[in-house]
Amino acid sequence: MLMRRVATAAAAAFMAFGGFAAGALAQTGDPSFNLVNRSSRVIYEAYASPTTDNTWGQDRLGQNVVPAGRSFVVRLPQGQCLYDVRVVYDQQGGPAEERRNINLCNVRDLTFDGSRAQQGGPQQGAPQQQARPPQGGPTGNPSFNLVNQGQRTVMQVFASLTTDNNWGPDRLGADTVAPGAVFPVRLPEGPCMYDIRFVYDGGQPQERRNVNLCEVVNVTLPLQ
16 A cells, blocks of 8 residues: 555644634534536546545545536545545546645535646556655645735736746636725635736736745735
8 A cells, every 4th residue: 555644733723714713623524525627627536535644545536537617526424624635637647636734624615727736646557545745834724815905907816836837827717806906815725835926907917926825814916
């Protein structure tokens, strides 16, 4: 059996978006969730295991797959709430994407968009109880409020892990943030260290790098 590292102790509390404090370590309940595929790929495998476990466990999809734009209900046993979740795209051995230290008892939909997918899914014929690579740095909830106190409309917002090589999707989607407006930027629970980039009308960008977003509630523009 391929073993993964013993999970590090979760932070004492997670700041959930909107000011809700989750006593995640002590909470129990129903961690079942709706796995939503917003990528352009097919999800072939999905793993969900408590953060205290040493293995990923079984593929929760069984014989099912989750096509692009579709969802799948992952049923988990009542009890512990803190889980790590991993999906594998395209085929066995395809790129994989992970979310760590998630309080699934507070989550209804868990969305994967492929923006953080990395090569290294389970190999053909490998046991289902696979190893997880270690991941350093602080973890928690990096979601934040974008507060536009400038005179220009924000047209695009990008937030990507400092370890990523690209900016990923525009976090505003079809929205914009007018002067004086506030927009909630929702990011998946897990690593805290992000690079952020804002693009104003007219195309002028501003960036800030190596930001611990788990310690930030509001990001105010223009950046100083």
